[in-house]
Amino acid sequence: MNPIMSRSEAADLVIAARRRLGLSWAAIAEEIGAPLVWSTAALLGQHPMTPEQAEKACRLLQLDERVAESLQTQPVRGADPAVMSDPTIYRFAEALAVYGPALKELIHEEFGDGIMSAINFRVDIARRPDPDGDRVVVTFDGKFLDYRW
Amino acid sequence: MNPIMSRSEAADLVIAARRRLGLSWAAIAEEIGAPLVWSTAALLGQHPMTPEQAEKACRLLQLDERVAESLQTQPVRGADPAVMSDPTIYRFAEALAVYGPALKELIHEEFGDGIMSAINFRVDIARRPDPDGDRVVVTFDGKFLDYRW
Amino acid sequence: MNPIMSRSEAADLVIAARRRLGLSWAAIAEEIGAPLVWSTAALLGQHPMTPEQAEKACRLLQLDERVAESLQTQPVRGADPAVMSDPTIYRFAEALAVYGPALKELIHEEFGDGIMSAINFRVDIARRPDPDGDRVVVTFDGKFLDYRW
Amino acid sequence: MNPIMSRSEAADLVIAARRRLGLSWAAIAEEIGAPLVWSTAALLGQHPMTPEQAEKACRLLQLDERVAESLQTQPVRGADPAVMSDPTIYRFAEALAVYGPALKELIHEEFGDGIMSAINFRVDIARRPDPDGDRVVVTFDGKFLDYRW
Amino acid sequence: MNPIMSRSEAADLVIAARRRLGLSWAAIAEEIGAPLVWSTAALLGQHPMTPEQAEKACRLLQLDERVAESLQTQPVRGADPAVMSDPTIYRFAEALAVYGPALKELIHEEFGDGIMSAINFRVDIARRPDPDGDRVVVTFDGKFLDYRW
Amino acid sequence: MNPIMSRSEAADLVIAARRRLGLSWAAIAEEIGAPLVWSTAALLGQHPMTPEQAEKACRLLQLDERVAESLQTQPVRGADPAVMSDPTIYRFAEALAVYGPALKELIHEEFGDGIMSAINFRVDIARRPDPDGDRVVVTFDGKFLDYRW
Amino acid sequence: MNPIMSRSEAADLVIAARRRLGLSWAAIAEEIGAPLVWSTAALLGQHPMTPEQAEKACRLLQLDERVAESLQTQPVRGADPAVMSDPTIYRFAEALAVYGPALKELIHEEFGDGIMSAINFRVDIARRPDPDGDRVVVTFDGKFLDYRW
Amino acid sequence: MNPIMSRSEAADLVIAARRRLGLSWAAIAEEIGAPLVWSTAALLGQHPMTPEQAEKACRLLQLDERVAESLQTQPVRGADPAVMSDPTIYRFAEALAVYGPALKELIHEEFGDGIMSAINFRVDIARRPDPDGDRVVVTFDGKFLDYRW
Amino acid sequence: MNPIMSRSEAADLVIAARRRLGLSWAAIAEEIGAPLVWSTAALLGQHPMTPEQAEKACRLLQLDERVAESLQTQPVRGADPAVMSDPTIYRFAEALAVYGPALKELIHEEFGDGIMSAINFRVDIARRPDPDGDRVVVTFDGKFLDYRW
Amino acid sequence: MNPIMSRSEAADLVIAARRRLGLSWAAIAEEIGAPLVWSTAALLGQHPMTPEQAEKACRLLQLDERVAESLQTQPVRGADPAVMSDPTIYRFAEALAVYGPALKELIHEEFGDGIMSAINFRVDIARRPDPDGDRVVVTFDGKFLDYRW
Structure with missing residues (x-):
């Protein structure tokens, strides 16, 4: 038996295929039938795909079964x-260093003692036109979980 | 002359006053006339306030001139x-570790080579009711800056 | 106004009072009416107490209002x-280094893709008599949270 | 002579075989006749197996002698x-950061000066049904060792 | 499909070709029609090139299509x-450790609260003859961005 | 005897005095008769001043002899x-991470094997008006030193 | 109530008293009736003493009740x-870096899979006369603990 | 010419041969005619061997000339x-963290200002039978070196 | 009893006294009757002084008994x-990063397997006039110690 | 085209050839016509050689053109x-940790504010016979550079 192809090797092949076939991440997400950021993160190695998702992605990207297994x-x-x-x-990390403690205060004020879940969670990204230059709008949306013994 | 009170010392006094007077961050923000996350971050030491903002905040919080100067x-x-x-x-940092490379791919796909500014930038936080448990919704909204020589 | 006493300063005073008055952590937990590990962690600075809990603890430990506020x-x-x-x-951290990847595999096998919550979570500690030497039994008990977009 | 296959290479082959043959960690543990967490950790590279255990595991997983040797x-x-x-x-590490000092206090209170052994030690994992969502229950069970000169 | 050649592998081939063909970075920049520091940084892996730039560079350096793709x-x-x-x-990093806080003070004094962009940014390097020994003159030139909510 | 006031304590007093007296760094530099970035860095604790410079600065800033000694x-x-x-x-550090290896290549191409001195060195900062937004222009100017045995 | 004097503050007072009274660590250990290395480590803050040990040590060292409590x-x-x-x-750490993996091999060869306990453990130090220069002989003596589930 | 086989590659081959031939470290040390811990450390890559030692070891372990050269x-x-x-x-490192400062005090008390050499140095390991469980006894034995200008 | 003044506090007082009294390190070393680098290092906190050395230094520097004790x-x-x-x-550390492995090779070639002692060791510093600019000459001079079991 | 052989690969081949041909570093340095420490460092990868030096070294060491190019x-x-x-x-680094701040004081006392250059710099190593054991004498000799704006 051979080891399973690593997720980072699979991601490198996805990136190469996407570029050579001229496919957008959005087109792949649509083919898979899953949200855009989720699909991109999954193809880059952060989520397990279902067999159907993996096969659809690999068919579109002309990648073989070893990638789909990975x-x-x-x-x-x-x-x-x-x-x-x-x-x-890094700009996201910097924003978190500047605003993280403020977000903590405001979560506690509004919701009480707890956290925004990073598991029951989704992220969206959008472009917002603006005459002073278009804006990147990223939304972090997670269930509040209160510290509960 | 004495050194100026450090921002962290000022933040500790703001936090104590807020608690003892039963004031919300939202009430302070309203008094200052500035956005909620910005005001909270500024009072915690991340932004300089104008003299008017600092004095309004200190009057409401019953803090003296040394805090306003700081x-x-x-x-x-x-x-x-x-x-x-x-x-x-930490949950925000974890989300960034999981989704950061995907956000990078999608920013480049949509906008080209560049970044979301963390300077021309605002953050909002909101509560979204949900029958499965209310959600924390945090929006990062920054101007796109393209790498431009 | 004065800053609020820090949680670590309050914890040092709790530890001194506990020792001088000859009180056990269990006795304090019983007075507070809260679980043993939770109470101990809270008094050491890891959880906010309700006003009633803080006041009961401080009355029993003969500590003043500034501690109760903290x-x-x-x-x-x-x-x-x-x-x-x-x-x-450190022994807990070592056990986690040795068994962490195995626990990850078994959580995924039994529950699917997700985590044991550390927020909706409780810890217990017990002594189990054993002829070869009594045993420390620590139970981590957290709600399973599946990755859910 | 050739070097012995590394434990991480062996673990990768175990993981691939387990997936392709549709075997659960529990089934492998049963075949080996050893506890579930121990077996999983051993196959992932954390414990030496006896020749019998290694051969049973490799026969079930259809892996060759080089894996059994490793x-x-x-x-x-x-x-x-x-x-x-x-x-x-990470959730286990976070729980340890939050509750570790409390566990230390309670071990000392109940047992005196010493530690929970991480060597004379076992870990169990169980699923506990709960109407609010099933729970992951992990038990650390180690012999108390007192500091003894 | 094969993965795309990594940027560091491409940079190693550029460096080898440049040396063997006796080409200067300036000659390559001129061929590409782009500024000297930008071109050098891009060939070392820090900027994406346009297809035209990549092809011109590879033709001059006698490198194949796989490098141009990378x-x-x-x-x-x-x-x-x-x-x-x-x-x-390191000398640049040392200068930054010595003069960084002073540059911060002077940027704030002259421009207000904000930063020098590292994105809308260019760098130049020049040799300035000096009887005491010629000097390396490096200019960092970035758009001022004010903190703007 | 008392220890000498630390450079960071002196810097804090300089900063407070500058603010309260409404003096610019440029005005202090002019009073001292030294370049702007040098003076600012020196007052922030990075260079020793001559007795004359220290006394002029302290007279202007209304600071006492202990600061001048420091x-x-x-x-x-x-x-x-x-x-x-x-x-x-950080933006300067980021620019160095992106362009540092390119600057190294170009220094070696133009000057041979050696470095830009950070000791026989000066830094200037200027504002350059630009219709797209004024620019921060920082010049690093150091003597070339060749590796010489 | 006051916090208990920290162990490091107590150690500093022990060190000062020992020096001023001209007492050796051996004399203190003898007074306490405990082994030399144990006593020294305990006074430096690494072990809790019994009330009798703490009082004997403090009487000999002319230190007050607050030290004894600590x-x-x-x-x-x-x-x-x-x-x-x-x-x-550092020389001990260096020896461990050089010989640690060999000690691991030899412990496993002689005892099987397990460790030398650092809890059921003692250390001795002795001077061994040698014509080429006397030698420091340090003995680590710990119970073997086998990995036992 | 080929590079010399690295010490870690040689160590891996020694470990494999030792296991397959059923040889103990003690048997190899005896063949080499050198102390047990020294021989083990040398074979694991920490000491250069003489040609005679290397050849004897390789003959016994059935390893080729390339290993002997390494x-x-x-x-x-x-x-x-x-x-x-x-x-x-790790248990040795932990013991050093707990007892290191005490050993330093006792070395200085007995020998004066200086160190235990880690170069003019030997380590022994022994098993000491004990009714409560056999003990691992490790002796560090180094020449005292006084700070001497 | 009071703790002994820390070595760094003593060093700060030495530095202040030296400056205010206009004494050179060389003059202090001469007064103490010890080598220049040794004396400077000792006064900065790196060596214990004899009572005579400490008292001579403190008399010259007009420092009190508490410094002499420290x-x-x-x-x-x-x-x-x-x-x-x-x-x-840092320049010394950089030189060590560049030349350290070469020095190791040359020590082994000339002396065999071993080290330059940093304990039986002295350092000198001298100024060597040179028409191209005077030179700092620092000599590290340590006894060779061979690895000897 | 192929990438240029890395400096560390070239160094490994130099080391192997030197050993197998029984050549000393001194003999290679003499062949190259360059100082001993410089040559050794250059062959280990720290300096670029001239074509003549590289070719002489490779002829003596019987290494091919690819090494000479590297x-x-x-x-x-x-x-x-x-x-x-x-x-x-490490002994050099330890000496620097112990004597570095003293060397800084003495450089400033003798030369003023500045550094010993690590670029206009040479290192020598010598053996000095001594009845108590021969000594390793390493001389760092660098041009003084004063902080000069």
């Missing part, structure tokens, strides 16, 4: 620290 | 790493 | 890294 | 730090 | 920490 | 790592 | 990382 | 940090 | 990491 | 942190 595995989630300092990703 | 100073922005592992704040 | 504040949760290497605490 | 070697125990930030594993 | 991909930006301690690069 | 001491140079992640300073 | 508290064990690089302590 | 090279000494957290090795 | 204590040796990045100190 | 490339200077803890190299 995409169905349960990943170890998280990002390489080196990636977190890429400027496009 | 709130007008230009801060060194950022959070203590120990604070970033508080569970309420 | 115990009601929303803490920044987490432990000093230096504390995590104390041998009594 | 599974019998004495491992260097511990997990890759990157794995410890996977959300499913 | 040079067009969106990179994860940033440098290996080991590289940052190379003496030629 | 400003003449030889400092331990460098910045607190927490300060380096302030967004206004 | 010495009886349960410490958080471990050393400041800065202390571990002191050359006298 | 075993004679001067190694870079030290262990991978990941290995230091293996429980069997 | 200077005689056995220090924890080593420098604050922040100090190691001061440019004047 | 030796002429501009390296990224610095050592792997793991190497810095090898005992033979």
Whole structure:
């Protein structure tokens, strides 16, 4: 038996195929029938796909069965620290360093002692036209979980 | 002359006054006439206030002139790493580790090579009622900046 | 106005009073009417107490109003890294390094893709008599949360 | 002579075989005749197996002699730090940061100065049905060892 | 399909070709029709090139299509920490440690609360003859962005 | 005898006096008769001042002899790592991560094997008007030093 | 109530008293009636003393009741990382880096899978005369604990 | 010419051969005619062997000339940090954290200002039978070196 | 009893007295009758002084008995990491990063397997006039110690 | 085209050839006509060689053209942190931690505010016979550079 292709190897193949076939992440998400950010994250290695999702993605991307098998595995989630300092990703981390304690205060004021779930959770990204330059709008939307013994 | 009261000392006094006077962050923001997350972050030490904002806040919170002076100073922005592992704040960092590379891909697909500004930027927080448990909805909204030589 | 006494200062006073008055953590928990591990963690600075809990604890421990006020504040949760290497605490971290990946596999096998909540969560500790030497039995009991978009 | 296959390479082959043959960790544990968490941890590289255990596991998983040899070697125990930030594993670390100092206090109160052994130790995991959502129950059960000169 | 050649592999091939063909970075920049520092950084893996730029560069450097494809991909930006301690690069970091807080004060004094953009940004390098030894003159030139909610 | 006032304590007093007296860094630099960035860095604790410079600065800032003594001491140079992640300073570090290896290549191409000195070195900052938004222009200007045995 | 004097504050007072009274660690250990290394470690903050031990030590060292109370508290064990690089302590760490993996092999060969306990454990130090220079002989003596489920 | 086989590659081959041939570390040490811990550490990559030692070891272990050449090279000494957290090795590090400062005090008391050499140094390991469980006894024995200008 | 003044507090007082009295390190070393670098390091907290040395130094520097007592204590040796990045100190660390492996090779070639002692060791510093600019000449001179079991 | 052989690969081949041909570093340095420490460092990857130096070295060491090409490339200077803890190299780092701040004081006293250059710099190593054991004498010799704006 051979080991299963790693999620990062599968992601590299997805990225190559997407580029060469001229497919957008949105087109792949639509083919899979799943939300855009979820699909992109899953193809990059952060979520297990169902067999149907994996096969649809691989058919569209002209990738073989070994990739489809990999995409169905349960990943170890998280990002390489080196990636977190890429400027496009770092701006989110900087915003969190500046506004994180304020968000904590406001969550506690509005909801009480607890957290926004990062599991029962979705993220959306949108472009908002603006005469001063269009804006990136990212929404974090998670169920409130109160500390409950 | 004496040194200016540090921003963290001022924040501790704001937090104590807020609690003892039974004031909400929203009430303080309204008094200042500034957005909720901005006001909370500013009072916690992340933004300089105008003299008017600082004085209004201190009058409402019954804090003296030394606090008002501190709130007008230009801060060194950022959070203590120990604070970033508080569970309420950590969930945002975890979401960023899981979805950050996907957001990078989608920003590049939609906008081209560039970033979401964390300077020309606002954050909002809202409660969204949901029969399965209300949700914390946090919106990051920043101007797109393209890499431009 | 004065800043609120920090949670760690309050914890030091609780520890001193407990020792000098010869009170057990169990006796304090009973007075508060809350579970043993929760009460101990709260008094050490990890949970906000209700006014009633804080006042009962302070009356029993002969501590003044400033401590009671501190115990009601929303803490920044987490432990000093230096504390995590104390041998009594480190053994839990070592067990997690050895068995963590196995627990992840078994959670996914039994429940699917998700986590054990650390928020909707309780911990118990018990002594189990054993002829080869009594045993420390610690139970982590958290609601399963599935990754749900 | 060739080097012995590394424990992580063996674990990757176990994981691939388990998935392709549709075997559960519980079925493998039963075949080996060893406890569930122990067997899973051993197959993932944290314990040496006896020749009998290794051969039974490899026969069931259709893996060759090189894997069986690897599974019998004495491992260097511990997990890759990157794995410890996977959300499913991180929740245990977070609980330990929040409750570790309280557990230390309570171990000392009940048992005196000493530790829960992580060597004379077992872990169990169970699912407890609950109308509000089933619960993951993980029990750490270690012999108390008192500091004894 | 094959994965796309990594940016660092492409950079290694560019460096080898440049050396063997005796080409200067300036000559390559001129061929590409782009600024010197930008071109060098792009070829080392920090910017995506247009198809025209990538093809011109590869033709001049006698590199094949796989390199040209790699040079067009969106990179994860940033440098290996080991590289940052190379003496030629470290001197810039040291200057920043010594003068960074002063630059912050002076930016705020002149422009108000905000930053020098590192995105709408260019860098130049020049040699300035000096009888005491020629000087390296590096200019960082970025648009001022004010903190704007 | 008393210890000499630390450079950071002196810097805090300089900052407070500057603010309360409404003096600009440029005005202080002019009074001292030294370049702007040098003076600001020196007052923030990065350079020793001559007795004349220290006394002129303290007379203008209405600070006493203990501050003047501190400003003449030889400092331990460098910045607190927490300060380096302030967004206004971090952008310089990010630019260095993106362009540092390119600057190294170009220094070697133009000058040979060596470095830009950070000791025989000056920094300037200027505002350049631009219809698309004024620009921060920072010039690093250091003597080239070749590796010479 | 006042907090209990910290173990490090108590250790500083023990060290000062020992020096001023010209007492050896051996003399204190003898007075306490406990082994030399244990006593020294306990007085430096690593073990709780019995009331009798603490009082005997404080009487000999002419220290007051507050020190005696501190010495009886349960410490958080471990050393400041800065202390571990002191050359006298570092040599032990270096020896462990060089010989640790060999000791692991030999423990497993002789005893099977398990560890030397650091809890059921004692350390001795002796001087061994040697014509080439006397030798420091430190013995680590811990109960073998086998991995036992 | 080919590079010399790395010490870690040689160690992996030694470990495989030892296991397959059923040889103990003691038997190999006896063949080499060197102390047990020294031989084990040398074979694991921490000491250069003489040509005679390397050839005797390789003949016994049925390893070829390339391994013998590697075993004679001067190694870079030290262990991978990941290995230091293996429980069997970690217990020594923990004992050092608890008793290191006490050992420093006692070395200075007995010998004066100086260190135990880790170079003119030997380590022994022995099993001491004990009715409460046999004990691992490890002796560090190094020449005292006084700070001498 | 009071704790002994810390070595860093004593060093701060030495530095202040030296400056105010206009004494050179060389003059203090001469008064003490000890080598220049040794004396400076000892006064900065890295070596214990004899009572005679400490009293001579304190008489010259007009410092009281508490400083003299502190200077005689056995220090924890080593420098604050922040100090190691001061440019004047960092250049030595950089030279070590560039030439350390070469020095290791050459020590082994000339002396065999072993080290230069940092304990039986002295350092000298001298100024060497040079028409191209005077030179700092620092000599590390340590006894060779061979690895000897 | 192929990438240029990395400097570390070239160094491994130099080390193997040197050993197999029985050549000393001194003999290679003499062949190259360059100082001993410089040559050794250059062959280990820290300096670019001239074509003549690289070819002479490769002819003597019987290495091919690919090694000679690699030796002429501009390296990224610095050592792997793991190497810095090898005992033979670590002793230099320890000496720097103990004497670094004293050297800084003495450089400033003798030369004023500035540094010893690590670029206009040479290192020598010598053996000094001594009846108590021969000594390793390493001389760092760098041009003084004063902070000059």
